[in-house]
Amino acid sequence: MSSILRGLQFYPGKTVIHRLDPRVKLLISLLLMATAAMYIEVTIITIVIVVEALLSTVAKVFSRWARTVYGAAPLIILVFIANFLFKLSMPGQTLSFQSIYESLQLAYRLVAFLASFSIFFLTTTPEELGMALTKMKVPYMYTFAFISAIRFTPILAEELQSIVDAQKSRGLELEKGNIISRLRRYIPILVPLMVNVLRRSYELAEAIEVKCFGAKKNRTYLKELKMTTKDWITLSVSITLFTIAIYIRYFSRITIP
Amino acid sequence: MIIFENVEYIYPNGFKALNRINLEINSGEIVALMGENGAGKTTLLKHLNGLLKPTSGRVLIDGVDTRHSTVASLSRKVGIVFQNAEDMFFSPTIQEEIAFALNNFNFPGNVIKKRVDWALKFMELEEYRMKSPFLLSGGEKKRLAVAIILAWSPDIVALDEPTVGQDVLQKEKMIQIIKQANQQGKTIVISSHDVEFIADLRPRIILMNKGRIVKDGPCEEVLTDIPLLQECRIIPPQIVSLTSKLDFLGFKPKLARPEEVASEIARRVRHLVKYS
Amino acid sequence: MIAVKTNDLSFKYAGSSEWTLREVNLEIREGEFVVLAGKSGCGKSTLLRCFNGLIPHFYEGEMIGRVEVWGLDTREHPPYILSQYAGMVFQNPDNQLFALTVEADIAFALENLSIPRDEIRKRVDQALKIMDIEELRDRSSIELSGGQKQKVAIASILAMHPKILLLDEPTSSLDPFSAKQLIDAIINLNQRYRITILIAEHRLEMLLPYASRIIIIDNGRIILDGNPREIMEKHDVIPYGVSIPRIVKVVMQLKKTLNYPLILGTPLSVDEFASILRRWEDK
Numbered sequence: 001m002s003s004i005l006r007g008l009q010f011y012p013g014k015t016v017i018h019r020l021d022p023r024v025k026l027l028i029s030l031l032l033m034a035t036a037a038m039y040i041e042v043t044i045i046t047i048v049i050v051v052e053a054l055l056s057t058v059a060k061v062f063s064r065w066a067r068t069v070y071g072a073a074p075l076i077i078l079v080f081i082a083n084f085l086f087k088l089s090m091p092g093q094t095l096s097f098q099s100i101y102e103s104l105q106l107a108y109r110l111v112a113f114l115a116s117f118s119i120f121f122l123t124t125t126p127e128e129l130g131m132a133l134t135k136m137k138v139p140y141m142y143t144f145a146f147i148s149a150i151r152f153t154p155i156l157a158e159e160l161q162s163i164v165d166a167q168k169s170r171g172l173e174l175e176k177g178n179i180i181s182r183l184r185r186y187i188p189i190l191v192p193l194m195v196n197v198l199r200r201s202y203e204l205a206e207a208i209e210v211k212c213f214g215a216k217k218n219r220t221y222l223k224e225l226k227m228t229t230k231d232w233i234t235l236s237v238s239i240t241l242f243t244i245a246i247y248i249r250y251f252s253r254i255t256i257p
Numbered sequence: 258m259i260i261f262e263n264v265e266y267i268y269p270n271g272f273k274a275l276n277r278i279n280l281e282i283n284s285g286e287i288v289a290l291m292g293e294n295g296a297g298k299t300t301l302l303k304h305l306n307g308l309l310k311p312t313s314g315r316v317l318i319d320g321v322d323t324r325h326s327t328v329a330s331l332s333r334k335v336g337i338v339f340q341n342a343e344d345m346f347f348s349p350t351i352q353e354e355i356a357f358a359l360n361n362f363n364f365p366g367n368v369i370k371k372r373v374d375w376a377l378k379f380m381e382l383e384e385y386r387m388k389s390p391f392l393l394s395g396g397e398k399k400r401l402a403v404a405i406i407l408a409w410s411p412d413i414v415a416l417d418e419p420t421v422g423q424d425v426l427q428k429e430k431m432i433q434i435i436k437q438a439n440q441q442g443k444t445i446v447i448s449s450h451d452v453e454f455i456a457d458l459r460p461r462i463i464l465m466n467k468g469r470i471v472k473d474g475p476c477e478e479v480l481t482d483i484p485l486l487q488e489c490r491i492i493p494p495q496i497v498s499l500t501s502k503l504d505f506l507g508f509k510p511k512l513a514r515p516e517e518v519a520s521e522i523a524r525r526v527r528h529l530v531k532y533s
Numbered sequence: 534m535i536a537v538k539t540n541d542l543s544f545k546y547a548g549s550s551e552w553t554l555r556e557v558n559l560e561i562r563e564g565e566f567v568v569l570a571g572k573s574g575c576g577k578s579t580l581l582r583c584f585n586g587l588i589p590h591f592y593e594g595e596m597i598g599r600v601e602v603w604g605l606d607t608r609e610h611p612p613y614i615l616s617q618y619a620g621m622v623f624q625n626p627d628n629q630l631f632a633l634t635v636e637a638d639i640a641f642a643l644e645n646l647s648i649p650r651d652e653i654r655k656r657v658d659q660a661l662k663i664m665d666i667e668e669l670r671d672r673s674s675i676e677l678s679g680g681q682k683q684k685v686a687i688a689s690i691l692a693m694h695p696k697i698l699l700l701d702e703p704t705s706s707l708d709p710f711s712a713k714q715l716i717d718a719i720i721n722l723n724q725r726y727r728i729t730i731l732i733a734e735h736r737l738e739m740l741l742p743y744a745s746r747i748i749i750i751d752n753g754r755i756i757l758d759g760n761p762r763e764i765m766e767k768h769d770v771i772p773y774g775v776s777i778p779r780i781v782k783v784v785m786q787l788k789k790t791l792n793y794p795l796i797l798g799t800p801l802s803v804d805e806f807a808s809i810l811r812r813w814e815d816k
Contacts, residue, residue, distance in 0.1 A: 125633070126633055127632075127633040127634065127637065130633075144631075147631075147632070147633065148631050150633075151631060151632070151633060151675065152631075154675060155627060155675070200627075200628055203623065203625060203628035203629070204628050204629075204631065205591075206587065206591065206623070207623060207628060207629040207631070208631070209587065209591055209612050209613075209616075210585060210587070210612065210616045210620070210621045210690075211616070211641055211642035211645060211689065211690075211693075212612075212613040212616055212617070212642055212645040212646050212693075213613075213645050214613075214645070215613035215645050215646055215647075216645065216646060216647040218647055219644055219645060219647060220643075220644050220647050220648060220649060220650060220653065221644055221650070222636070222637065222640040222643075222644060222650060222653050222654065222657070223637075
């Protein structure tokens with residue numbers, strides 16, 4: 001689980017991918033996902049994944065990207081099993097190679113989905129993401145909530161550790177006992193954490209109040225996203241490729257293995 | 258008896274917080290760990306009950322190696338009052354909050370009741386027995402945090418920055434509590450950057466800088482070593498700074514009560530003043 | 534010119550049976566450096582919040598009397614107007630910065646006020662310079678030390694060009710060295726940039742030599758209000774939770790034992806004391 005989280009974290013970098021406008025990167029991720037959605041054929045999905053691998057290599061984040069995919073394995077296996085069992089439960093279905101293959105295809109597609117979003121998160125700062133949301137006319141309140149959530153996650157993680165330390169120092173043993181008693185043992189961890197979050201929110205509310213949050217309807221911004229030539233070129237290339245993919249899928253008679 | 262043998266601690270991110278720490282603290286001592294934020298004081302404290310285990314070297318608490326014990330079992334002997342102890346409350350009443358640790362340590366029911374009563378009395382919180390810990394004032398919360406630890410009567414009590422955000426009356430109270438607990442035979446380890454508070458307490462001082470112990474000795478010796486204090490980014494107590502600047506009156510930097518300094522100044526000045 | 538003033542101000546928080554502020558009357562002039570002192574819970578923080586409209590607009594309760602900030606009645610104006618005159622810096626370095634870079638945090642309030650981008654850029658540069666933190670511009674505020682965070686917090690308020698800075702125990706979570714640096718920066722704001730300062734603090738030894746005025750509050754009432762030297766000389770302030778610098782204690786003792794007649798007033802810092810004695814010795 002934590003390797004999925006790590007795969008979604010941003011690491012600073014200066015590659016050409018990092019420097020692309022975040023909206024373009026978002027679009028590329030979405031297009032890749034849409035391609036994977038349109039096709040079930042293994043070869044196409046493989047092409048999508050290879051493209052993503054290439055992108056991650058150019059962005060020099062290949063190993064972290066690979067780790068996300070690897071870390072998602074339990075989830076993917078779960079989906080595979082769930083889908084397979086679901087198929088079996090349908091009337092008239094029997095255990096056959098075909099049904100196994102179809103479930104595998106579905107799971108494989110999921111890999112492509114996850115992988116494409118991982119690239120986006122690995123090469124975009126939360127700040128850029130915030131700017132992208134603003135540029136896309138998302139009301140500032142939501143962008144702010146989003147950025148705050150990202151910013152305060154490490155702080156809350158530290159706070160959680162502090163609470164665990166304090167309670168362990170009062171003799172709390174989290175590993176002991178059966179499922180029911182273990183859940184109860186988490187109360188001394190969760191209650192203080194919730195109280196902490198509430199208190200922090202209150203103090204933050206005060207702080208943004210004295211900084212005139214919500215004072216004016218048309219808020220200005222220090223930094224703004226601007227599309228560069230590279231962005232436009234990348235954008236056009238991606239859309240062209242995607243159009244070709246649509247064409248092949250829906251309008252041509254080419255069959256794909 | 259606390260022993261640190263060649264202890265080193267490196268955080269997962271690679272930062273070496275403790276570098277070849279060797280120290281011995283005997284039963285019944287009061288010891289202050291001093292140093293700026295980041296010198297390693299809190300890291301060292303967390304080694305006392307096994308929350309952190311040395312990456313090399315070992316820590317012995319009454320002969321028991323912390324690497325081979327659980328935090329719960331070590332905590333029975335070593336109670337740590339953390340800096341933001343108020344952030345650990347979760348019970349509906351103060352009474353239950355204090356009883357929590359006692360339950361974890363498997364104290365028998367009747368003993369729990371007695372210890373809770375004692376702790377409430379000792380920390381002057383009896384009138385709040387059934388109150389919610391969240392409704393206490395800042396100072397009362399701090400007292401509750403100390404009550405919680407003292408309730409199970411650990412042999413060693415460690416306090417991490419006990420005077421942060423407190424006014425002068427609360428600090429005086431804290432000194433009294435520490436002295437009383439020490440009189441009951443407890444070993445006290447305090448991590449603090451409040452020089453005046455430590456100066457009033459007169460403990461043995463272990464001065465840390467960048468993960469190392471740079472001086473270990475009586476309060477009067479450590480707090481008058483002005484060059485070393487400056488190196489460790491610690492501001493000396495006012496009396497020490499004052500006496501060091503009164504060299505023209507024959508003073509050497511020393512730690513003393515204001516009355517003593519005043520009479521010394523008066524004495525020396527009388528030698529020099531020519532009455533007109 | 535009167536910066537802020539109160540007339541018979543009393544305040545009780547909603548749900549509380551006790552009055553937190555009782556009949557507070559005070560006037561602060563532009564350019565003053567005022568220290569608010571008193572034991573924990575005496576009402577210092579509450580009083581500060583009356584000067585930027587958090588009381589009565591953000592906190593519910595009953596308010597009697599009147600508060601004026603640069604002539605504006607705080608009942609009639611919302612916090613976002615009053616905050617442009619009276620900027621507030623809080624105790625906790627972690628809960629008043631929320632952007633991802635220092636520059637963004639400093640720009641935050643200005644963006645909220647719809648200030649044009651060029652002006653924002655200018656003010657951000659200026660704030661960074663005044664607080665001497667230019668090198669922190671692109672850093673993430675999460676990585677900074679407590680002292681650095683507080684400097685950024687102050688800078689983010691300075692960008693609004695407030696006339697008075699309200700500080701609520703800004704050094705309480707800092708170690709003494711960082712606390713001293715922060716206080717020196719605040720003193721600089723007053724002496725060099727003529728910003729009026731109203732600061733609630735427990736750590737008085739570092740502040741008293743520079744404060745033009747100390748106001749001691751007990752149980753919601755102003756008990757003492759005046760020049761720090763005179764107050765320390767004439768009154769016992771410890772019962773009010775106010776710490777007396779050690780050297781002042783020495784001086785008080787000296788006055789008892791030796792006729793300390795040649796000394797004018799009470800020195801508040803070690804250097805002052807030493808130089809007074811030196812001059813005395815030279816005679």
